[in-house]
Amino acid sequence: MNPEVDQYLDIGCGRCPLGGTPDCKVNDWQEELKQLRLIILESGLKEEVKWSVPCYTYQDNNVLILSAFKNYCSVSFFKGSLLKDPHDIMVKPGKNSQAARLLKYTSVDEITDTEHILKEYIKEAIEIEKAGKKVHFRKNPEPIPDELQAKFDEDPVLQEAFEALTPGRQRGYIIHFSGAKQSSTRQRRIEKCIPKIMGGKGFHDY
Template identity: 60%
Template sequence: MNHKVDKYLADGCLRCPLGGTSGCKVHQWPEELSLLRAVVLECGLTEELKWGVPCYTFQNKNVLMVSALRDFCAISFFKGTLLKDAHHILVAPGDNSRAVRYVKFNDTQGIIEREAILKAYIYEAIEIEKAGLKVDFKKNTEPFPKELENKFEEDPVFKSAFEALTKGRQRGYILYFTQPKQSKTRTARIEKCMPKILNGEGLHDKYRSLKK
């Protein structure tokens, strides 16, 4: 176990204004996240903290993340589209996701019932890395500005959060990001909006507590 992940479970990822508060998404799923962590560690992956969330690697290659979202917690496979998904449990973060696939959970019982299946998927993902398989990325037809694509490459968590937004919210951000003529201004707008996107909010939404 990595002590940095212990801190994540205690405080959250601290990447949006709700970090460290009771409204943080991490505090919505404490038992579920701890259980997913235990399942993954039993598969022999190395535990790290990347982009503010638990990331699990094999020989320094990213295999999966354990993360909390507003309506569920999840295991996210970096090369999920290469998994066979014999049990049909993988879902895409959004319509534009070309590699990552989630397995979603909203209670501990669901994790317990699927523990053996999850481990099989994790072992398959490890074999994909051993074989050096790559996702065949097709050209993105969405009008994403170059600066946004660069942020996606730097930060997979941010990319996943953006893809999970509704198409309307995505379009609102894209229009806002592409308005400035200068690249540095577009980049500044993206960085300013990252906390809202990570929290699942639209451009004009206010931060909402996760308490029901």
């Protein structure tokens, strides 16, 4: 076990103002996150912390991340769109997500009852990495600014948090970012809004 993940479970990711406080979303899913962590570790994946959240890798390739949200905690597969999903339980973080797929959990009992499925999916995800398979991306139909897409490419946790927002909140941010004429201004606007996005809030929320 990586001690940095223990720290995450204690105080959260620290990427929004709620980190280290009783209102941090990690506190709502302590038992679920701990149980999911143990199941994932049984697979032999390496436990790391990337983008301030638990990330599990195979030979330096990202396979999945463990995250806490307001209404659920999740196991998110980086190449989830390549998984067969015979149980039809994986969901997209957002309607335009092309690679990532989530397994959402809201109770310890749910995790226990479906543990064998999670292990099955993790095993397949590892085989995908062994085979060197890639996700073939199509052009995103949404007018996402290049600067925001670049931020998503370097920080998939931010993309997951953004895509978990309602369509209206996503649109509000995109309009705000795209309204700047200069790329440097768009970048500054994005950086300033990251804590709110990570906190599940819209641009006009307080």
